[in-house]
Amino acid sequence: MTHLRSKRLRARAMASAWALATALGLGGLSPAPAAVAADSTEAAAAQPQAADRLSDTPHGFASLAGGTTGGAGGKVVTVTDQASLAKYAAAEGRYIIRVKGSIAVEPFGSNIQVTSDKTIVGVGTSGEIVHGELHLNPGTHNVIIRNLTIRDSYVEGDWDGKTQDFDGIQMDTVHHVWIDHNRLTHMGDGLLDIRKDSEYITVSNNRFDNHNKAFGIGWTDNVKTQITIDHNWFSGTKQRNPVVDNAAYAHLYNNYLSAQVADGDPVWSYGNWSRGRTKMVIENSYYEDVQHPYQADATAELVERGSILKNTTGRHDEWGTAFDPRDFYDYRLDPADAVPALVKKFSGPQKILGTNTVLNVPADYPTVQSAVDAVPNGNDGEVTVRIAPGTYREHVKVPAGKPYVTLRGTGDDREDTVIVYDTPAGEVKPDGSTQGSWGSATVVVQGNDFTARNLTFSNDYDEAAHGQSQALAMKTTGDRIVFENTAFLGNQDTLMTDSPKLETVSRVYIRDSYIEGDVDFIYGRATTVIEKSVIKALNRGSATNNGWITAASTWKENPYGFLITDSKVVSDAPAGSVHLGRPWHPGGNPDAIAQVLFRDTELPAAIKASPWTDMGGFSWKGARFTEYRTYGPGAAITADRPQMSDADAAHHTVADYLAGTDDWAPYLP
Structure with missing residues (x-):
C-alpha cells in the first residue's frame, strides 16, 4: 500500500491540478509580468533584487571551503538581557540567537564571548548591543553576526582610541565568519577588527559611522586572510575604511565611502589602504568627499576598476595584478552610480531580518520534527521550516x-x-x-x-x-x-x-x-x-x-x-x-x-x-x-x-x- 500510494501521488496531483483549473475556468498558470524597466541605472539596481540582498546565505569568501552556516541545525533562542546573550553566545553547540531590544552591557566596554557555530541576529531593527563588544577568540569558526546595532562604548576625549580596547566586534585567528547588515558606531577603539590570520570572511551590507578607526584587517606578518567586503557604507569615519594588512586576497566591491571626517590630517584620513603584501581588488565602489580614496604600499598590489570618484583628493594608487575574484566565486557587480542609493537602502539593520528564522530540512535538521523541536517554547517570531x-x-x-x-x-x-x-x-x-x-x-x-x-x-x-x-x-x-x-x-x-x-x-x-x-x-x-x-x-x-x-x-x-x-x-x-x-x-x-x-x-x-x-x-x-x-x-x-x-x-x-x-x-x- 505504501508503494502504491507513493506512485499515485503525482498522478493525483496532476489530476487535481487539472480539475481545479477546470473548476475555476483556468487555462494554466501565467508568469508574473516582467518588471517595467527603470528610468535609471540606480533605480534598476535598487528594485527587483531586494530579496537577494536580504538573503540568509553567505556569499564571497565566507561561502567557500565548506561554507558558513552559523547556528543552523541548533536551537533557536530569543534573548533580551546580557545574561542570556552571554550564556548562549558562549555555550557549546549550535544556537540561533535572536537579540530582541536593546541590551546594555556592564561593566562598560565588556566583552560578550562568542563561540563556534553561532548565529546572532537582531530582531528587525530592535536588536542592539550597547557599551559592549562581541569577541571571538582564536580557533572560533562558523559564526554569523547579522542585523545588530553595536554602539556607544566611546570614552569621552579618546578620539584616537588609545586608552581602551573597546571594539564593536573583534576576532583573532578565526575562520568562516559572516558579518552582515549591522550598524557599528561610536565605539571606544575599532568598530570591526579582524585580526591575526583570520580566514574565509565576508563583511557585507554594514554601516560604519561616527568614528575614527572603522575597520582594520591584519595585525600579522603572515599572508593568509581571504576576505570579501561589499555593499558597506562608511560615513563620518576618518580611517580604516578598511585598512588591509598582509591579506592574501581582499576583494572590495560596491562599497560607498562618504562624508569622511575632515580634521586636516594629511596621512591618517583615508579610504581603503592595501598594506604589507596584501593583494586587493576594488570594483565599482563610490567615493565622495574622501581624502586618499585608495592607496597601496610599494610591497602591496591594488587593482581598481569601475569606481566613481566625487570630490576626492590625494592618493589613487593602482599597481600590480592582484587576483581575479571570479577564480574563487561568482558575484553580482552593481553599477557604481547605483551604489549610493543601494547602500543607503539596504545596508545596516533591516526590519524584515531576524523576524523570520529559517530552518532547513534535511540540510540542517534531519527530520521535520527535529526542526520543530528547535523552535523555542513561547516563540514570538516567525519560524519557517524549509523542507527539501x-x-x-x-x-x-x-x-x-x-x-x-x-x-x-x-x-x-x-x-x-x-x-x-x-x-x-x-x-x-x-x-x-x-x-x-x-x-x-x-x-x-x-x-x-x-x-x-x-x-x-x-x-x-x-x-x-x-x-x-x-x-x-x-x-x-x-x-x-x-x-x-x-x-x-x-x-x-x-x-x-x-x-x-x-x-x-x-x-x-x-x-x-x-x-x-x-x-x-x-x-x-x-x-x-x-x-x-x-x-x-x-x-x-x-x-x-x-x-x-x-x-x-x-x-x-x-x-x-x-x-x-x-x-x-x-x-x-x-x-x-x-x-x-x-x-x-x-x-x-x-x-x-x-x-x-x-x-x-x-x-x-x-x-x-x-x-x-x-x-x-x-x-x-x-x-x-x-x-x-x-x-x-x-x-x-x-x-x-x-x-x-x-x-x-x-x-x-x-x-x-x-x-x-x-x-x-x-x-x-
Missing part, C-alpha cells in the same frame, strides 16, 4: 506553545515533499490503550498561526490489508491555521480541523489544495474554509454507500462551521453513492450542532440525491446543512437538500467565516 523534496516518514507535532511556525516544501510541486505515516487509531500502545485520533494523525498542529505550503500530508494505513480504521493525515486544534497548495491523503478521517474545546473557536483556511478520503474525511468543530480546492470522494466499492465527505461538530453558539466554496468535488464512485455529510455529536453532546455550507461548488454524479444522513441518533435535520448555487451532475434542489437564501448567503462569505474578533483575513494578497 523527499518522503519524510515520521509523526510531526507542533505544540501549542510554539506558534508562528510555517512548514514549506521547496519542491516544484506539492507532491514532491511528502510527510507520511501509517498509524491507525486502533493501534495498541505499550500501555494497552489505543492510539485514538490524536495518535493516528501523521501531523498534529496545536500551535496558533501555523502555515503549511507546497506539501503533501498522508496517512497510508492499508485498510485493504488490515481493516477499516480512523487514520488521520492531519489534525489541527490551533487558531489561524493556513494551508496553501497542500494535499491531504487518506481514507477515513483524513483531515480533522478541531479546537481545544467545544466552546473555543479555532479557524482554518485551506486554499488551492486537494483532499481525499471516504468516511467523514473532513471533520471536526473548527471554523474551516476550503476555497478553490479539489475534494475527492474515494470509491469504497459499494454500489449504494461510499461514505461521507463531512462530519462537522460545530458549537451551537458558533454560526460558522465548514464552508466549501469555489471548489470542485470529484469521485470515481458509482452515481448516487456518496453523501455530503452527517452531524457529529462527540460523546452525544447536544451542543455540537453541525454547520456546513457547500457554496458555488461543482458536485459529481456520485453525490446522492438525498446527501445528508443522521448520525449517532441525531437527525441531520437538526443540523445546519445547506447548499448555495452548487452545480454539476450531482447538484439538485429537493426537499432533502436545504438551500441557503441570497440574504443569508450575503453573510456566509469567506470573510464572515474567518474574521473573528481580530479581522483575520489570510485570503487577502
Whole structure:
C-alpha cells in the first residue's frame, strides 16, 4: 500500500491540478509580468533584487571551503538581557540567537564571548548591543553576526582610541565568519577588527559611522586572510575604511565611502589602504568627499576598476595584478552610480531580518520534527521550516506553545515533499490503550498561526490489508491555521480541523489544495474554509454507500462551521453513492450542532440525491446543512437538500467565516 500510494501521488496531483483549473475556468498558470524597466541605472539596481540582498546565505569568501552556516541545525533562542546573550553566545553547540531590544552591557566596554557555530541576529531593527563588544577568540569558526546595532562604548576625549580596547566586534585567528547588515558606531577603539590570520570572511551590507578607526584587517606578518567586503557604507569615519594588512586576497566591491571626517590630517584620513603584501581588488565602489580614496604600499598590489570618484583628493594608487575574484566565486557587480542609493537602502539593520528564522530540512535538521523541536517554547517570531523534496516518514507535532511556525516544501510541486505515516487509531500502545485520533494523525498542529505550503500530508494505513480504521493525515486544534497548495491523503478521517474545546473557536483556511478520503474525511468543530480546492470522494466499492465527505461538530453558539466554496468535488464512485455529510455529536453532546455550507461548488454524479444522513441518533435535520448555487451532475434542489437564501448567503462569505474578533483575513494578497 505504501508503494502504491507513493506512485499515485503525482498522478493525483496532476489530476487535481487539472480539475481545479477546470473548476475555476483556468487555462494554466501565467508568469508574473516582467518588471517595467527603470528610468535609471540606480533605480534598476535598487528594485527587483531586494530579496537577494536580504538573503540568509553567505556569499564571497565566507561561502567557500565548506561554507558558513552559523547556528543552523541548533536551537533557536530569543534573548533580551546580557545574561542570556552571554550564556548562549558562549555555550557549546549550535544556537540561533535572536537579540530582541536593546541590551546594555556592564561593566562598560565588556566583552560578550562568542563561540563556534553561532548565529546572532537582531530582531528587525530592535536588536542592539550597547557599551559592549562581541569577541571571538582564536580557533572560533562558523559564526554569523547579522542585523545588530553595536554602539556607544566611546570614552569621552579618546578620539584616537588609545586608552581602551573597546571594539564593536573583534576576532583573532578565526575562520568562516559572516558579518552582515549591522550598524557599528561610536565605539571606544575599532568598530570591526579582524585580526591575526583570520580566514574565509565576508563583511557585507554594514554601516560604519561616527568614528575614527572603522575597520582594520591584519595585525600579522603572515599572508593568509581571504576576505570579501561589499555593499558597506562608511560615513563620518576618518580611517580604516578598511585598512588591509598582509591579506592574501581582499576583494572590495560596491562599497560607498562618504562624508569622511575632515580634521586636516594629511596621512591618517583615508579610504581603503592595501598594506604589507596584501593583494586587493576594488570594483565599482563610490567615493565622495574622501581624502586618499585608495592607496597601496610599494610591497602591496591594488587593482581598481569601475569606481566613481566625487570630490576626492590625494592618493589613487593602482599597481600590480592582484587576483581575479571570479577564480574563487561568482558575484553580482552593481553599477557604481547605483551604489549610493543601494547602500543607503539596504545596508545596516533591516526590519524584515531576524523576524523570520529559517530552518532547513534535511540540510540542517534531519527530520521535520527535529526542526520543530528547535523552535523555542513561547516563540514570538516567525519560524519557517524549509523542507527539501523527499518522503519524510515520521509523526510531526507542533505544540501549542510554539506558534508562528510555517512548514514549506521547496519542491516544484506539492507532491514532491511528502510527510507520511501509517498509524491507525486502533493501534495498541505499550500501555494497552489505543492510539485514538490524536495518535493516528501523521501531523498534529496545536500551535496558533501555523502555515503549511507546497506539501503533501498522508496517512497510508492499508485498510485493504488490515481493516477499516480512523487514520488521520492531519489534525489541527490551533487558531489561524493556513494551508496553501497542500494535499491531504487518506481514507477515513483524513483531515480533522478541531479546537481545544467545544466552546473555543479555532479557524482554518485551506486554499488551492486537494483532499481525499471516504468516511467523514473532513471533520471536526473548527471554523474551516476550503476555497478553490479539489475534494475527492474515494470509491469504497459499494454500489449504494461510499461514505461521507463531512462530519462537522460545530458549537451551537458558533454560526460558522465548514464552508466549501469555489471548489470542485470529484469521485470515481458509482452515481448516487456518496453523501455530503452527517452531524457529529462527540460523546452525544447536544451542543455540537453541525454547520456546513457547500457554496458555488461543482458536485459529481456520485453525490446522492438525498446527501445528508443522521448520525449517532441525531437527525441531520437538526443540523445546519445547506447548499448555495452548487452545480454539476450531482447538484439538485429537493426537499432533502436545504438551500441557503441570497440574504443569508450575503453573510456566509469567506470573510464572515474567518474574521473573528481580530479581522483575520489570510485570503487577502
